Amino acid sequence: MIKTDIIIIGAGPVGLFAVFEAGLMKLKCHVIDAIPIPGGQLSEIYPKKPIYDIPGFPSILAGELIDNLMKQASPFKPGFTLGERAESIVRKKNGEFVVTTNKGTKHIAPIIFIAGGLGSFEPRKPKIDNIEFFEDKGVNYFVKEPALFEEKKIFISGGGDSALDWAIYFAENFKNNVGLIHRSNFFRAHNDSVLKMQNLCKKGKISLYTNSEVISLNGNNFLESIVVKNSDGNTSKYFLDCWLPLFGLSPKLGPISNWDLEIEKNAIKVDNTLDYQTNIEGIFAIGDVNTYPGKLKLILCGFHEATLAVQSAYKIINPTKKVVLKYTTVQGIKGFD
Numbered sequence: 001m002i003k004t005d006i007i008i009i010g011a012g013p014v015g016l017f018a019v020f021e022a023g024l025m026k027l028k029c030h031v032i033d034a035i036p037i038p039g040g041q042l043s044e045i046y047p048k049k050p051i052y053d054i055p056g057f058p059s060i061l062a063g064e065l066i067d068n069l070m071k072q073a074s075p076f077k078p079g080f081t082l083g084e085r086a087e088s089i090v091r092k093k094n095g096e097f098v099v100t101t102n103k104g105t106k107h108i109a110p111i112i113f114i115a116g117g118l119g120s121f122e123p124r125k126p127k128i129d130n131i132e133f134f135e136d137k138g139v140n141y142f143v144k145e146p147a148l149f150e151e152k153k154i155f156i157s158g159g160g161d162s163a164l165d166w167a168i169y170f171a172e173n174f175k176n177n178v179g180l181i182h183r184s185n186f187f188r189a190h191n192d193s194v195l196k197m198q199n200l201c202k203k204g205k206i207s208l209y210t211n212s213e214v215i216s217l218n219g220n221n222f223l224e225s226i227v228v229k230n231s232d233g234n235t236s237k238y239f240l241d242c243w244l245p246l247f248g249l250s251p252k253l254g255p256i257s258n259w260d261l262e263i264e265k266n267a268i269k270v271d272n273t274l275d276y277q278t279n280i281e282g283i284f285a286i287g288d289v290n291t292y293p294g295k296l297k298l299i300l301c302g303f304h305e306a307t308l309a310v311q312s313a314y315k316i317i318n319p320t321k322k323v324v325l326k327y328t329t330v331q332g333i334k335g336f337d
């Protein structure tokens, strides 16, 4: 059981900034996210796009903002459960909440911040009958630990940033040739990545199959081969160790809608006159996941919500202590040991 002061569901920019604000108030946080990397939409959808409306940064790449938020939170040593979806919240008799993930990891705290954005990102799965049988047995929708793919014969499907970035990474870092399969011959990925991929094809490091898609998976216990069909209707069989269908992620409010929270238009209703608390005392909702009159789904609005929610969380955890606002310029950053 992981014990902390605040369980934060969602490692997007708002969840990460809440760690910093909580740290200033000497509250410890543990962050859960369904995807294996922090950053929410910024890491998953637009890591290389510049953002122009973060105060003090005339322009900052989304990926860089996440790196900075992680750095800013680091003195407060947050815990992370990544690659696991928060599935249930149960309130104990003493008022504490237990949050359990889809993999059974349990977390306990008196306060929960839901910073779940548009919901948990789930991989877009190709429609192949037996695909679920081969999940984690040769079929992977994420690359959590690249080193595990060394020495492997890999095929990747997709034409976006994620598919090309990993094809390039494996081709440049591992000695095996990588297969890249794409439904069309137009790539959505960044131009630089497309050029890099084409260069690696010329060097024989990537084998490219355009206008093609995987139509069947074969193997006994583990994936052994795939069948690829091209737009002319011809099929070919390829033997391999793993196939990575990287077709992006789609957000689903998912388990959040089963937690007895008041939901309006796919978002959690909160009290914006005070602290962004939900209809359940001790559970706050901040960032894109909440709604209230005038709500704007912007990063800077989420930062503000996180700051006010932390003040109330402190009062719930320390009912007899007075909250005194101290400027960081005065108190500095006193991290946790």
Ligand SMILES: Cc1cc2nc3c(=O)[nH]c(=O)nc-3n(C[C@H](O)[C@H](O)[C@H](O)COP(=O)(O)OP(=O)(O)OC[C@H]3O[C@@H](n4cnc5c(N)ncnc54)[C@H](O)[C@@H]3O)c2cc1C
Binding pocket: 009, 010, 011, 012, 013, 014, 015, 032, 033, 034, 035, 039, 040, 041, 042, 045, 046, 050, 051, 052, 053, 084, 085, 086, 087, 115, 116, 117, 118, 119, 120, 121, 253, 254, 255, 256, 286, 287, 288, 289, 297, 298, 299, 300, 302
């Ligand atoms: C293309 C694009 C451009 C944008 N440009 C700007 C811009 O210029 N300026 C701006 O201010 N905003 C911009 N936005 C909006 C901005 O990205 C969002 O406002 C911001 O990401 C919200 O942050 P968040 O932390 O609330 O949620 P998110 O970034 O959505 O992160 C939520 C996280 O919660 C996780 N999660 C959800 N449910 C669960 C669960 N049950 N268990 C575990 N994890 C869960 C998700 O996996 C996700 O990682 C843009 C958005 C897009 C798509």
